[in-house]
Amino acid sequence: MPNDQPQLSLKTLTGLRARYDNFIGGKWVPPAEGQYFDDPSPINGIKLADIARSSAEDVELALDSAHGARDAWGRTPPAERARLLNKIADRIDENLELLAHTETIDNGIGGELENGYYIKPTVFVGHNKMRIFQEEIFGPVLCVTRLKSLDEAIEIGNGTLYGLGAGVWSRNGTTAYRVSREIKAGRVWTNCYHVYPAHAAFGGYKHSGFGRETHKIMMDYYQQTKNQLMSYSPKAMGFF
């Protein structure tokens, strides 16, 4: 990236350095091979800093340093560890402004796109009763929850007002079949996702709609059913 590109004003605000080496054994150590890569802003792609491109040699150096510290750390009494923890907390507190600004940049907010419609891809962890699990909020977000059994997985999968599409992944054919049968969704992708073959019936259970589209059965909605009862007998039937 050319050096004459404008730099983010937030960069000066946050006091980011132009170059970051590896922090090993309490000091900044340049990468063994002297290589760096650009760290671009997620907002506009403009380079924020040079970051050390580490090699196996750097990793060895860091591991040696960690191994060297292991015994001493093992002998460190809990009271001393608590003191260190508080010191770290104090440092975080002290640099709150800087960390908040950095986090803001990391979330893609600020700079020239400050008022743009942008959110960083985010994973939410929670439970199925939360609105964020129940509503389709779109955006680059994903909700993840914990479960203990297959039955609970099916209960969570069906614990929604809707049932348009669902996905099941398993290397066990019985599990894949059983779960995709039990999930109340109009389309269940199994060991695949988001494929839309032309003639596959599409539509939802529950609040996700009525009927199905794209399959030939939907042609029925546009047709009348007529029952013609016709006698082939040349003789009069009853009174007629």
Add this chain to the structure above:
Amino acid sequence: MPRRVIVTAEAAALIRQVKQQHGPLIFHQSAGCCEGTALMCFRGRDFRIGPHNVLLGVIEGCPLYVGGAAFNYWAHTELTVDVVTGGSDSFSLEAAEGVRFITRSRLFTDAEAAVLDASGPPPRGP
């Protein structure tokens, strides 16, 4: 008793303005996907309330309903009706002005939720 729906001064002013143009209004916060999760503002006579719709509150004299099934998930949420600019591709009446009503959410505290639960479910239907 805590109110389930409150309104910002800006939103209140906009509601009065839209009401002046269109007459009595009704708000509907349905659930679902796409536009379904947006707060919609209609002329009162344009949107028929069914027996399952839940009346969450009245803002600037206009009733605000939510879908009955969705209410279970909204029962412990305080909604604040506010205004933002942009997003004018909507059937909601205010969209013509280049602005949108939006709802901001806050979970009721346990104490507030207990008071609401004790007071029984909010009214349903027209």
